[in-house]
Amino acid sequence: MASSPPAWLDPLPDAAGLRATDAWAIGTVGIPGIALMETAGALLADAVVEVAPQGPVAIVCGAGNNGGDGYVVARLLRQAGRRVRVVSTVPDERLKGDAALARDAFGGPADPWSAAALDDAAVIVDAILGTGASGAPRGVAAEAIAGIAAAADRGIPVVACDVPSGVDATTGEVAGVAVPATATVTFHAATSGLWIAPGKDHVGRLRIVDIGIPRRVRDLLPVPSTGLLSAAVVDALPRRRTDGTKFRSGHVLIVGGAPGMTGAPCLTARGAMRAGAGYATLAVPAGVESTVAARAPVETLTLALPAADDGAVAATAADVVLERLRTRRATLVVGPGLSRGPERDRLLRALIAGHDGALVVDADGLAALAGDPEALRARTASATRPTVITPHAGEMARLLGVELEAVGEHRLATVRDAARRTGAVVVLKGDDTLIAAPDGRVAISPGGAPGLATAGTGDVLAGVVGALLARDVEPFTAASAAVWLHLRAGLRAAEQHGVEGTVAGDVAEAVAIVRRDHDRSAAVALDRAPARDGG
Ligand SMILES: NC(=O)C1=CN([C@@H]2O[C@H](COP(=O)(O)OP(=O)(O)OC[C@H]3O[C@@H](n4cnc5c(N)ncnc54)[C@H](O)[C@@H]3O)[C@@H](O)[C@H]2O)[C@@H](O)CC1
Numbered sequence: 456m457a458s459s460p461p462a463w464l465d466p467l468p469d470a471a472g473l474r475a476t477d478a479w480a481i482g483t484v485g486i487p488g489i490a491l492m493e494t495a496g497a498l499l500a501d502a503v504v505e506v507a508p509q510g511p512v513a514i515v516c517g518a519g520n521n522g523g524d525g526y527v528v529a530r531l532l533r534q535a536g537r538r539v540r541v542v543s544t545v546p547d548e549r550l551k552g553d554a555a556l557a558r559d560a561f562g563g564p565a566d567p568w569s570a571a572a573l574d575d576a577a578v579i580v581d582a583i584l585g586t587g588a589s590g591a592p593r594g595v596a597a598e599a600i601a602g603i604a605a606a607a608d609r610g611i612p613v614v615a616c617d618v619p620s621g622v623d624a625t626t627g628e629v630a631g632v633a634v635p636a637t638a639t640v641t642f643h644a645a646t647s648g649l650w651i652a653p654g655k656d657h658v659g660r661l662r663i664v665d666i667g668i669p670r671r672v673r674d675l676l677p678v679p680s681t682g683l684l685s686a687a688v689v690d691a692l693p694r695r696r697t698d699g700t701k702f703r704s705g706h707v708l709i710v711g712g713a714p715g716m717t718g719a720p721c722l723t724a725r726g727a728m729r730a731g732a733g734y735a736t737l738a739v740p741a742g743v744e745s746t747v748a749a750r751a752p753v754e755t756l757t758l759a760l761p762a763a764d765d766g767a768v769a770a771t772a773a774d775v776v777l778e779r780l781r782t783r784r785a786t787l788v789v790g791p792g793l794s795r796g797p798e799r800d801r802l803l804r805a806l807i808a809g810h811d812g813a814l815v816v817d818a819d820g821l822a823a824l825a826g827d828p829e830a831l832r833a834r835t836a837s838a839t840r841p842t843v844i845t846p847h848a849g850e851m852a853r854l855l856g857v858e859l860e861a862v863g864e865h866r867l868a869t870v871r872d873a874a875r876r877t878g879a880v881v882v883l884k885g886d887d888t889l890i891a892a893p894d895g896r897v898a899i900s901p902g903g904a905p906g907l908a909t910a911g912t913g914d915v916l917a918g919v920v921g922a923l924l925a926r927d928v929e930p931f932t933a934a935s936a937a938v939w940l941h942l943r944a945g946l947r948a949a950e951q952h953g954v955e956g957t958v959a960g961d962v963a964e965a966v967a968i969v970r971r972d973h974d975r976s977a978a979v980a981l982d983r984a985p986a987r988d989g990g
């Protein structure tokens with residue numbers, strides 16, 4: 456059994472884990488499978504009624520127990536007086552076990568799949584494939600999924616049973632066609648794939664329903680390697696104490712900036728300061744130092760670095776940076792606005808090798824490692840050198856030397872591969888930001904903050920990660936907490952400025968407010984906690 460997960464990760468089982476959960480409930484607890492299916496079907500029927508309170512219901516059933524759930528819905532809605540039309544992707548005689556029982560209880564008729572069955576539907580129930588699916592949908596199942604997608608395009612709402620058919624419940628991958636659901640009702644626990652793009656974009660509104668499987672199953676089965684980030688991650692962060700100093704609050708040294716790109720490192724500094732860094736130093740090419748000093752938070756220091764012919768940082772700047780790091784311990788954040796080129800490639804490699812402390816590599820810093828993620832291994836082998844990299848999909852593609860599309864199609868596998876090959880904690884940014892540790896654990900952001908889709912928010916995130924590493928927070932926790940604070944800050948900033956009007960600087964400011972509000976409510980909770988002796 457894996458070690459217990461941190462309290463701030465809500466475990467997200469994979470499809471196999473969920474099947475093991477079902478098997479335990481049936482085999483060990485003794486709950487009949489058909490009873491679970493009845494409960495699942497009843498809760499699914501409730502959702503169908505909510506989505507479409509009246510009108511004909513078309514239910515498309517597949518070969519397995521997902522189809523069985525569909526037959527329960529069909530029976531219950533027909534009993535409730537709804538006009539129900541059931542079509543199946545397989546002949547009845549292929550149904551087995553609980554699915555066959557549910558089919559028998561429904562009676563009939565169930566017609567073979569035909570797209571015409573969806574024509575007059577007020578709502579469609581997708582009960583074709585569930586957690587037992589493997590690979591791209593094949594045969595009639597694939598045809599039916601395409602038919603549902605076409606009907607959804609015409610505006611007919613779709614309620615997916617457990618997982619939208621065609622979405623891999625574990626990885627969120629869509630290998631062929633997939634159902635675009637209006638709502639998905641999933642049983643007992645959401646699997647990881649429901650939170651990872653592109654599957655996530657097919658889920659619609661997600662409802663997780665309890666079908667009577669005892670919660671203690673969580674403690675009995677192996678801990679899933681994936682989990683959903685929760686607010687509790689902020690509780691894992693240290694707080695300033697009255698006897699603290701700016702040095703104890705942590706120092707972040709940012710290497711970046713170039714002519715025409717002076718804003719990026721300034722945003723990183725703002726993110727770092729607002730996330731609690733005691734101080735920040737902006738190490739930038741000499742020619743832009745005064746510009747950066749004018750734009751940066753007044754609380755930050757600057758350090759002029761030798762510039763190359765293009766005005767961006769020269770490779771020889773590594774000596775200046777490393778010298779500063781030797782005299783003043785700091786977390787190094789390298790990349791924001793750095794610009795690319797051979798000088799930066801050499802700079803990066805020298806910094807990676809020479810810096811004996813925490814490191815964040817972002818943006819153009821990652822370009823220097825293109826096709827050579829193993830370059831980080833020499834440093835990540837050492838526990839004194841926590842390393843976090845923060846690529847978006849394009850930077851990840853260059854880092855691993857793969858096509859951009861491949862990153863988008865296989866996000867979970869890609870982020871795990873990157874963490875394994877670099878030995879670093881890897882933050883693959885997106886609405887479903889994934890944070891992978893080299894040991895295979897992955898934290899997933901719930902996302903939902905479109906205000907973050909604007910220039911500079913990545914620079915802010917790098918600063919927040921840097922600030923938390925500078926407080927000696929363990930890197931998987933630091934990266935996860937940073938992603939969480941940044942997400943909530945994106946929501947907070949959008950409350951004030953609107954989703955369209957939010958800019959990166961607003962997000963940096965909001966990081967502080969989000970943290971303040973979290974810590975206040977935690978303090979209130981402590982005040983209210985009963986004394987241990989019961990007094
Ligand atoms: N007793 C249980 O274990 C419970 C299961 N439940 C439901 O059962 C589902 C899992 O049932 P199953 O394990 O039977 O699996 P599925 O219902 O997902 O279907 C698997 C079947 O689909 C076919 N299939 C697999 N991959 C395919 C592909 N790529 N293209 C076309 N056909 C494919 C195969 O014939 C396979 O037997 C869950 O998602 C949930 O909806 C619920 O009823 C709750 C209780």
Ligand SMILES: [K+]
Pocket residue numbers: 521581582583584585615616617618619620
């Ligand atoms: K389904």
